[in-house]
Amino acid sequence: MRLGNCFLMALKSVRHYTVHMNWKLVLILVAGTCFCISSAGYVFVKIILRPKQDGDWEENDWEFEEQDRSLTRYHFWCKITFSAVVISMLLLFLILAV
Numbered sequence: 001m002r003l004g005n006c007f008l009m010a011l012k013s014v015r016h017y018t019v020h021m022n023w024k025l026v027l028i029l030v031a032g033t034c035f036c037i038s039s040a041g042y043v044f045v046k047i048i049l050r051p052k053q054d055g056d057w058e059e060n061d062w063e064f065e066e067q068d069r070s071l072t073r074y075h076f077w078c079k080i081t082f083s084a085v086v087i088s089m090l091l092l093f094l095i096l097a098v
Contacts, residue, residue, distance in 0.1 A: 024095060024098075027091070027095045028092065031088050031091040031092045031095060032088075034084065034087075034088040034091075035085065035088035035089060038081055038084035038088055039085055041077075041081045041084070042078070042081035042084075042085055045074070045077045045078055045081050046078070049070075049073065051068065051070040051071050051074055
């Protein structure tokens with residue numbers, strides 16, 4: 001009788017562990033995919049969306065940078081993609097730490 005109870009308790013523990021690991025695996029896959037996509041997006045933004053630097057680009061005053069649409073779009077997408085990289089990295093860390 002005792003051996004049967006120990007077996008059932010062990011089976012219940014394994015089932016709980018398996019369900020817990022399945023959720024953990026799904027979250028790792030989602031966070032890892034988000035990390036890879038947002039990292040690739042950040043590199044894309046840094047390379048492709050960077051505004052072209054003319055000869056007088058450095059002579060412009062910093063107050064007029066907000067009026068340049070391409071520079072504003074570049075800064076916006078840099079912030080968005082970098083934030084996504086950081087959030088997905090933190091999510092991966094939390095999943096792996098628990």
